[in-house]
Amino acid sequence: MKKLNLSKRMLPILFWLTIAQCALAQTFTTLVTFDGTNGFTPSTSLVQGIDGNYYGTTEEGGTGSCKIGCGTIFRITSTGSLSTLYNFCESPNCLDGSYPIAGLILGFDGNFYGVTTTGGTYNSGTIFKFSQSGALTTIYSFCALDRCADGNWPEGPLLEASDGALYGVTAFGGNLRCSGGCGTIFRINPDGSFATLYTFCSQSGCPDGAAPVGALVQATNGNFYGTTTNGGMYTCSGNLYSQTCGTIFQITSKGELTTLHNFRSIEGYYPYAGLTQGMNGNFYGTTYQGGRGICNDYGCGVGTIFGITRGGVFHTLYIFGKNDDTSDGAYPSGNLILANDGDLYGTTQSGGADTCQAGCGTIFSLSRSGLTTLHDFDGTDENPDGALFQATTGIFYGTTPGTVFSFDLGLQPFVTLIRDAAKANEMDGILGQGLTGTTNVSFNGTSASFKVVSDTLLKVQIPGGVTTGYVTVTTPTGSLTSNIPFYVIP
Secondary structure (H helix, E strand, O other): OEEEOOOHHHHHHOOOOOOOOOOOOOEEEEEEEOOEOOEEOOOOOOEEOOOOOEEEEEOEEOOOOOOOOEOEEEEEOOOOOEEEEEEOOOOHHHOOOEOOOOOEEEOOOOOEEEEEOEOOOOOOOEEEEEOOOOOEEEEEEOOOOHHHOOOEOOOOOOEEOOOOOEEEEEOEOOOOOOOOOOOEEEEEOOOOOEEEEEEOOOOOOOOOOEOOOOOOEEOOOOOEEEEEOEOOOOEEEOOOOEEEOOEEEEEOOOOOEEEEEEOOHHHOEOOOOOOEEOOOOOEEEEEOEEOOOOOOOOOOOEOEEEEEOOOOOEEEEEEOOHHHOOOOOEOOOOOOEEOOOOOEEEEEOEOOOOOOOOOOOEEEEEEOOEEEEEEEOEOOEOOOOOOOEEOOOOOEEEEEOOEEEEEEOOOOOOEEEOOOEEOOOOEEEEEOOOOOOOOEEEEOOEEOEEEEEEOOEEEEEOOOOOOOEOEEEEEOOEEEEEOOOEEEOO
């Protein structure tokens, strides 16, 4: 493993669990190799279902009517048994959508929700629901409004917020100052009513940002936070073209947007991924390019890791590929995840050991002591561009354009909530394993009413007067603690 130290002046923004960690054994396993007929290019994170299995989408492949397949929905067991559950574009004119780049989320109702980038009534993408029984329902087709004012090409994963609505972004549509539109933020309610909350590039020059593709995250204050890949106040120059560098924003449920940060080349640019909220309420993310020490404000690099407070205080925490050495990785494009050991984990598309022309990519962790390269991909599986996912068994799962893999560091099992932010007295779901016979559920020490639905699912009522903190489930074999705190929304 290769370890690199963070600059000490960057540490105050971080907050890590003070757990003494020993060197952990590592087991990397390729579970599935896609062959096209069962899908191809699973470019996003997996999600755990209420049955304990893992679900995802492939961007291409399958038996749909597109030339190379229109994408699939699949299920995979912990041992790697793959089932193709749905092939997109098998309906006439692809009314069910095509190319589901964003992956799936699990809703409180036990169904999965996602988006397709194209297809639908207007061939501009859809929002869909997919049931545990395998039925797909198209909830909304984009570009229903004149000149796609409601958005076009939704590429980021959805978010189920504390109000029960789904929130998301489109990379195009909306304001036509950009070619094809500059992107939107939208909300769709359980009854199917749709609203465009914000249209990017509302001013000349797009100081508010453009082309959001990362998922939104809801913070403890009830507001939403995200990134745009372009727009903002600064221009970044690449080898082929110059574009604005991107932004970080906050938006309320009423559509009031505040730009918190404008990226510059030296601190990283093009943040394709969304944000991850840390245990201290701050946010962490990656930029796909920029940040190299030899760059100025108009130079190029191979990506960074950053942190930002809700008030907009920004720090570049790590710069990949400094001094022209990309052995630590290059071009991170997926979300960071906060694991149950308190550290952040992610992937880079390139860099690492020189087994590919520019490196095949890496898995890394970021802790208070620095960045550690945990795995170097090789030519048999390479170029991961989606986020990792940690199952409640403690094992990580991820994807490359042709595979699904597991990565076991020996971390302990835990429980996780379907919605990790909600209001007191609302209902929520808890995922885990060995939950049959559960005798107690507590939110930050306050006991809650619950029902055992299955060995992998509890339904729980959030107790009144509860405060933000970890959830503990007492089972016949011991206690399981949530991987992240449950955030109480006022």
